[in-house]
Structures are given as structure tokens and as C-alpha cells.
Amino acid sequence: MPELPEVEVVRRGLADHVVGRRITAVRVLDVRSLRRHVAGPEDFALRLTGRTVADARRRGKYLWLPLDGVDHGDDALLAHLGMSGQMLISEPDAPLQKHLKVTLDLEDGAQLRFVDQRIFGGLAISDGGADLPAEVAHIARDPLDPAFDPDEFAARLKRRETGVKRALLDQGLISGVGNIYADEALWRVPLHYARNTRTLRRTEVDTLLHHVTEVMSEALAQGGTSFDALYVNVNGASGYFDRSLNAYGREGEPCGRCGTAMRRSPFMNRSSYWCPRCQPRPRNGRF
DNA sequence: CAGGCTACCTGCCCGC
DNA sequence: TGCGGGCAGGTAGCCT
Structure with a gap:
């Protein structure tokens, strides 16, 4: 959660x-x-x-x-x-x-x-x-940590041979990102979740990092994302960032950018939500 | 190292 | 009304 x-x-x-x-x-x-x-x-x-x-x-x-x-x-x-x-x-x-x-x-x-x-x-x-x-100790610094090093992240990401969402969810590479904010950041870039990390250009990595940081900062400012009473702060209050979600949980609903119906795909025993037009599935591992 | 699968749990929702 | 299956914001460990 x-x-x-x-x-x-x-x-x-x-x-x-x-x-x-x-x-x-x-x-x-x-x-x-x-x-x-x-x-x-x-x-x-x-x-x-x-x-x-x-x-x-x-x-x-x-x-x-x-x-x-x-x-x-x-x-x-x-x-x-x-x-x-x-x-x-x-x-x-x-x-x-x-x-x-x-x-x-x-x-x-x-x-x-x-x-x-x-x-x-x-x-x-x-x-x-x-x-x-x-x-x-095995957990990487998170993007809100002042000591988070974008250069190190970019270098380690480039050495991976995997899909970009899988990398975002790897807490040893970058921490704090889970299924909701990974999908939200990828939608904002936009980038398909299966895009191969080795084919990412540095500018794309920087844009991705920017959106990961921004979406989590915005969610924090709104008290987080609460779909139900399972997530609450120490006083029992819910956050309201769920109203600002563009991808997560929006299967079949129109993309906020282009209006195309959002899709859900099985991914790592859970789900990925993505826009088939803004975030087309990569071919040749690239686009 | 990559990644698929399982386990760890409870509860809700859906179809039958 | 009940039952089975699928689903849910996460992580660790084992195997190939």
C-alpha cells in the first residue's frame, strides 16, 4: 500500500x-x-x-x-x-x-x-x-533524499538490461517508488513500462527522474494516496492524491492527454496501467 | 546479474 | 448464501 x-x-x-x-x-x-x-x-x-x-x-x-x-x-x-x-x-x-x-x-x-x-x-x-x-543498508537513496545522486542513478540504470518499470521498482537502484508512482511517472514522461533501460538516452533518464520526483512530491503535499481506510496518517486521516492519478487504476478510462482508453497489463504478478497511444509498446526494445 | 515464481496474510469483489 | 478465483499500495528468498 x-x-x-x-x-x-x-x-x-x-x-x-x-x-x-x-x-x-x-x-x-x-x-x-x-x-x-x-x-x-x-x-x-x-x-x-x-x-x-x-x-x-x-x-x-x-x-x-x-x-x-x-x-x-x-x-x-x-x-x-x-x-x-x-x-x-x-x-x-x-x-x-x-x-x-x-x-x-x-x-x-x-x-x-x-x-x-x-x-x-x-x-x-x-x-x-x-x-x-x-x-x-541494501536500499538505495530515494529521490527526495538531498544526497540522491542522479549521475550515479543514470550510470547504474544504463548498465541494466531490463524494463524501465522493473528498474524503478528495484529498491536497490532507487527507493520509495512503488506500483502507483511508477505508473504515474511513466505516464508523465511518457514512456512504456517495458522500455529497455539500455536504450534510454540520458535526457530521457533525466526526464523520468524529474517526473518520479515531481509526482511523489505532489502526492506528499496532498497527504499521499488513499483508496480506502487502509492508508491513513497517524491521526487516521486520508490523503487525497488519488484524485490526481492519471494512470493507476484507470483501465478503460480516457487518457488525460489524448483521450485514448487506458489499458491494464499483467506485470510482475500485479498490474501496469498505460496509454497505448502516448506510451506505445516498444519495438526492437526501443519504441 | 536478470527474472520468474513462491511465500508471507486478510479482505473484498465478482461470477456461478 | 456460499464458494472459488482474482485482485490489492511490498519484500525476500530460492531457483534457473
Whole structure:
């Protein structure tokens, strides 16, 4: 579900409501959400209790909260929202959400809740991960990161022998882009999702990068994309970028540029949405 | 390295 | 009303 803009909305919410607060109690309601914390739920709770959240950081779709505290190293609470994960700030006595997995009581009386319907997301404590968790080391910088290097991206992309959308979804090459924003950026360029990366000229790479960055920035400014209540910010509010989508989910609807009916094609066990006129399928790997 | 497939889960929607 | 299949914003691992 959440891609970079949605995760960044959550990160900002955590920065506002959680950073600087001490964790006074931890409850794990479903151990499956701690699959990546191999030491188990008791260890998880023990090591979080009493710690103060020092910061809220993000790279791509990964979030982490560096922790302060005596007797501990510079470790962090690592989170990935997967397809359906939510971080919600609640009153402790608020009704329990159906898919509530973990609660963290904060010293100011609020409660941070991790809710996750499909359990593809999860929480873990990353040893020494305050700066950059080892679990995130394989993730490339995202285009909203000031240190993102377009030259390096272009060089690595050119060395690939693959389709351009597959490359965009490769979090080791560029992070934060998921199925929605990949289709939106490709529509804006415009470029067919199967276009071979080796045939892209540098100007096309730069245009693509421009649109990837722009569409995610615009979505962030509108609070992200929410099709339903599964994606919400820490206060439970939806984003409204879904109204601005030009490609994703628009099969059969007219292209916003040329009016041709948009198409949906199976791609990597999901779907790609594209305009057959603006984004013609490449021939000879080029056009 | 590329990429196809599977697994990890729940829920919704559709056709029968 | 129920059942099966397909679909959904993601990632990791195994195999060829």
C-alpha cells in the first residue's frame, strides 16, 4: 500500500507526536508482526520499555526511530508498513482496531499503535541501527533524499538490461517508488513500462527522474494516496492524491492527454496501467 | 546479474 | 448464501 509519500506522511506524524517521548509500556498482540525481530516478543518489549524516541527517519519505504537510553547502544525501532501497515496515535482507552498488532504507551499518555491487516509489514529492533539500520543498508537513496545522486542513478540504470518499470521498482537502484508512482511517472514522461533501460538516452533518464520526483512530491503535499481506510496518517486521516492519478487504476478510462482508453497489463504478478497511444509498446526494445 | 515464481496474510469483489 | 478465483499500495528468498 504505502509508497514513499505515504510513508513520509507517517514519518512526519511520528516526528510530531512520538519523538522526544519515553516508551512506558509495550504490548504485542500478534507475534507475526515481529517476524523480523528474531529474539522474540519478550525481548522486543523489554528493550523498548523505558527508552526515549530520539528521531524519526526514513529511507525509501523503511522507517526507523533511533532510541535514547542508558546502558544501550545506538539502536532503533525499525518499521516497514508492507501493504497495509498503519502507525496510529490513539488514546489508550480507544477501541481496539481489528488488526491491531502492537501498542507502545508513551509517557504523555498517548499510545502509538501498529495496525496491519495483511501482516506484510512489521517491527523490529535494529542493533546499532540509529544512523542506518543494517536491514536498510541494501536500499538505495530515494529521490527526495538531498544526497540522491542522479549521475550515479543514470550510470547504474544504463548498465541494466531490463524494463524501465522493473528498474524503478528495484529498491536497490532507487527507493520509495512503488506500483502507483511508477505508473504515474511513466505516464508523465511518457514512456512504456517495458522500455529497455539500455536504450534510454540520458535526457530521457533525466526526464523520468524529474517526473518520479515531481509526482511523489505532489502526492506528499496532498497527504499521499488513499483508496480506502487502509492508508491513513497517524491521526487516521486520508490523503487525497488519488484524485490526481492519471494512470493507476484507470483501465478503460480516457487518457488525460489524448483521450485514448487506458489499458491494464499483467506485470510482475500485479498490474501496469498505460496509454497505448502516448506510451506505445516498444519495438526492437526501443519504441 | 536478470527474472520468474513462491511465500508471507486478510479482505473484498465478482461470477456461478 | 456460499464458494472459488482474482485482485490489492511490498519484500525476500530460492531457483534457473
